[in-house]
Amino acid sequence: MWFWDGISMPAIFGDEWTSKQLDLARYFAKHFGSRIVDEGLEVPAGLVNFMNGGTKAANISMCFAKREELWEMHKGLRGVTDGPPGLWLGGVNAQLSSDRSKVAALQTNCLVGYVGVEFLWDENRRDMDSFFPHEIPVLNEFLAEPGLVEAIRARSRESSDTRKGGVRGSDTQRRKALSGARSGIGRFLNGE
Numbered sequence: 001m002w003f004w005d006g007i008s009m010p011a012i013f014g015d016e017w018t019s020k021q022l023d024l025a026r027y028f029a030k031h032f033g034s035r036i037v038d039e040g041l042e043v044p045a046g047l048v049n050f051m052n053g054g055t056k057a058a059n060i061s062m063c064f065a066k067r068e069e070l071w072e073m074h075k076g077l078r079g080v081t082d083g084p085p086g087l088w089l090g091g092v093n094a095q096l097s098s099d100r101s102k103v104a105a106l107q108t109n110c111l112v113g114y115v116g117v118e119f120l121w122d123e124n125r126r127d128m129d130s131f132f133p134h135e136i137p138v139l140n141e142f143l144a145e146p147g148l149v150e151a152i153r154a155r156s157r158e159s160s161d162t163r164k165g166g167v168r169g170s171d172t173q174r175r176k177a178l179s180g181a182r183s184g185i186g187r188f189l190n191g192e
Contacts, residue, residue, distance in 0.1 A: 001115050002071050006136040007064055018133060025132045026051055028062055028110065032119045035108055039092045044106070044121045061120045061128035064137055069144035069152060070114035076156025085113030097123075115139070 001007075013020035029051050033043045046058030067088075074085055090109035097104040105122040118140070120128065131137035144152075 001139070002066060004139050006138050007131075008136050010135060017135070021132045022055065025057075025062060025130065028117045028119070029057065031110055032062075032108060035089070035092055036106060039094075041092070041094060041103055041106065044123070047121065055133075057130065059121055059123055059125060059128065060130065061118075062130045062132075063118050063140050064115070064131050065109065065111070065118040065140045065142055066115050067111060067142045067144070068114075069148050070111060072144070072149050072152040072156070074114050076152060087112055088116065118142070 009017040009021050029047055033047050033051065036043050036047075044059060046054075046060050050057035050060070070088060088109070088111040090107075090111075093107045094103045095105040095107075096102070104124065105120070107118075107120050109118045110116050117131070122128070
């Protein structure tokens with residue numbers, strides 16, 4: 001999916017794609033609403049109205065996204081783990097109003113592997129676009145921070161050397177490489 005520009009809703013859901021797409025959007029809306037509550041914040045009224053049957057979520061954008069750093073990790077983990085690609089839950093980022101009296105914007109995401117949905121609520125923006133009701137919504141590409149992709153690729157090469165029995169370097173480097181190969185994705189998260 002990394003090379004796709006969009007995701008065809010009729011190809012996934014068939015003739016009922018418009019109603020099924022709204023169901024998918026409400027699934028993510030419920031997830032994002034729960035995440036917001038878990039952070040002790042108030043769920044935006046537009047999100048509540050949408051979950052209660054509205055066809056548009058006021059002041060909200062939910063867009064399909066692919067994240068470069070997760071794509072690189074996905075490629076690097078091939079052959080290291082046979083498990084699923086992983087569920088990634090982004091933190092809830094809140095922006096205060098200019099007078100600091102209330103939350104004025106929220107951002108978070110949920111991805112399976114390297115593809116998922118980015119959520120944005122902004123009380124000052126109207127008519128923000130979402131993946132629904134588009135027949136082939138855009139699959140937005142979020143590029144990694146400079147240097148991150150090379151770091152992931154370097155760790156993937158180290159892991160590849162370990163799988164081939166070609167670990168080189170000091171005993172400490174060998175232990176780190178072997179530990180990383182055994183723990184799969186943990187080697188990225190733990191900075192080994």
